[in-house]
Amino acid sequence: MPGAGRKPTALVGRDDALRAWGVALRRAERGTTDQPMILYGLRGVGKTVLITQLRHDAEDRDWWVAQVEAGTERPLREILGEGLYEPLSEISRPSAGKRVLRALKTALSFKASYDATGNWTFGVDLSDAAGGGADTGMLATDLRMILKDLSLAAREAGVGLAILIDEAQDLDTEELTTLAVIAQAAAQDNWPVLFALAGLPSLPQTLAEAKSYTERFQFIKVERLSESDARAAILRPAEGEGVSWSTEALEHVVSHSGRYPYFIQQFGQEAWNVAEGLRIGLTDAKLGVVQGQSQLDNGFFRSRWDRTTAAEKRYLRAMCPEGDAGVGSGEVASRMGKSLNQLGPIRARLIHKGLIYAPDHGIVAFTVPGMAGFIDRQIE
Ligand SMILES: Nc1ncnc2c1ncn2[C@@H]1O[C@H](COP(=O)(O)OP(=O)(O)OP(=O)(O)O)[C@@H](O)[C@H]1O
Ligand SMILES: [Mg+2]
Structure with missing residues (x-):
């Protein structure tokens, strides 16, 4: 779902x-x-x-x-x-x-x-x-x-x-x-x-x-799911339809999802769609993750990326080396060769758009898990 x-x-x-x-x-x-x-x-x-x-x-x-x-x-x-x-x-x-x-x-x-x-x-x-x-x-x-x-x-x-x-x-x-x-x-x-x-x-x-x-x-x-909850989120809907997952297939989807509910649902759905019969195996899971990733790139991530201006995109890119972890806004500024003050309005707009937030004083982080990975996949 x-x-x-x-x-x-x-x-x-x-x-x-x-x-x-x-x-x-x-x-x-x-x-x-x-x-x-x-x-x-x-x-x-x-x-x-x-x-x-x-x-x-x-x-x-x-x-x-x-x-x-x-x-x-x-x-x-x-x-x-x-x-x-x-x-x-x-x-x-x-x-x-x-x-x-x-x-x-x-x-x-x-x-x-x-x-x-x-x-x-x-x-x-x-x-x-x-x-x-x-x-x-x-x-x-x-x-x-x-x-x-x-x-x-x-x-x-x-x-x-x-x-x-x-x-x-x-x-x-x-x-x-x-x-x-x-x-x-x-x-x-x-x-x-x-x-x-x-x-x-x-x-x-x-x-x-x-x-x-x-x-x-x-x-x-509200956090990402525990290992056992992540498995249950995938297994239970399948069980309801008389379908089972192999252990390797399940592990593959769970580990690639990072246990984030949205990704679990996306990968689970794609694996379900490619599988035939009443058992979902590792090959289905692998294909599901690949297809799910491209669905996410074209929807979940892209819809947010497309809402940003060129200057905002540059700011987000400068945040990427740390991945999902936060980074000092001073560090972002120095990477961009600008002063903190110059970047203040861009930072504020990205917060306003709900794309980044300040987990701590002077720190910025993505609100979207996996956003840094997505941005890295986009050609400049
Ligand atoms: N506890 C859960 N177990 C399994 N799947 C879940 C769970 N919670 C949410 N999901 C699935 O995760 C996806 C995202 O859920 P939801 O839209 O509620 O997230 P959100 O935190 O409101 O996101 P956003 O901040 O973008 O509004 C949906 O596809 C939903 O079915
Ligand atoms: Mg919501």
Whole structure:
């Protein structure tokens, strides 16, 4: 199942995060609200798939859920507003309780705060309902109001509200600060609202800079798979179809994938496609890896490479000798015969594009595993 956000047939190695989320859901139902869960990791490691599973787990318990993707172009106010529309319309009915009507009215005002044209209609008369006022224009005030009213309405229905934000590194500092403040208030007053944010490895640092009490957040590093999980990710889907892998074939795919989920899925799929019969052997695996590599080069890697300018490409090339490990930005500058200051804007743009991040002060590294190898394969 290679592809961004594509649900793998076997979702392996994420039991700890899923268990922690399950505990948080049950605790919230019983009146105790946990701190946000922060999932961070490299490109293609499985963050979207994991946060989507969190959504399903919440939905299975009838929670009200908004799952959104942050983007550098759109403010949090808007994407959350749109993400909340579906759960809102599901709860709107004339027989709805007071708290639900209040939440709907507050939601209408929230919508008005960023969109003067298209109004929501929920098909219920809200003229006598309390609520509203989430249109002051101050994000902290408005978001707090809608999330409070909505989560308290959810409690009336015996459930909770889950807010899931993917690509959270694209939120700006004010937005992250606001989320941290509201999550803090929610945990203090036990509104049944749980947050999960997923993003690049820079996310914990960005959050820490945004607001001090984020140290109580639950930080979960989404990593490449262990040896046994990597094998399971390949074997289990095949077993389900009555197909087996030879030991050598399995080892070949696992070792060439570096145990990165995206690569496992890509190589596994290609090996599957070339194999005949009900057993996948070493020859199939070898061919699968070669074909998978070219698929990755033409998609996973190329799509990112093509989004960079010539100057950015030169910067990325200068990072390559260290491979996936980070390199000092001073070293990159000296390799390019430039000063750190001259390269500052390029570095910033590459971070903004999500291609590199700063694992430590003065260090840059690729967010995409294997990117250095890909760049080395490209003719200058
Ligand atoms: N736990 C897992 N077990 C097996 N395969 C997985 C697992 N997690 C993700 N995958 C597979 O890896 C690929 C990438 O997953 P996903 O899109 O969730 O990564 P990501 O971390 O969100 O990447 P990006 O940073 O580019 O958004 C998908 O093909 C998915 O099926
Ligand atoms: Mg993703």
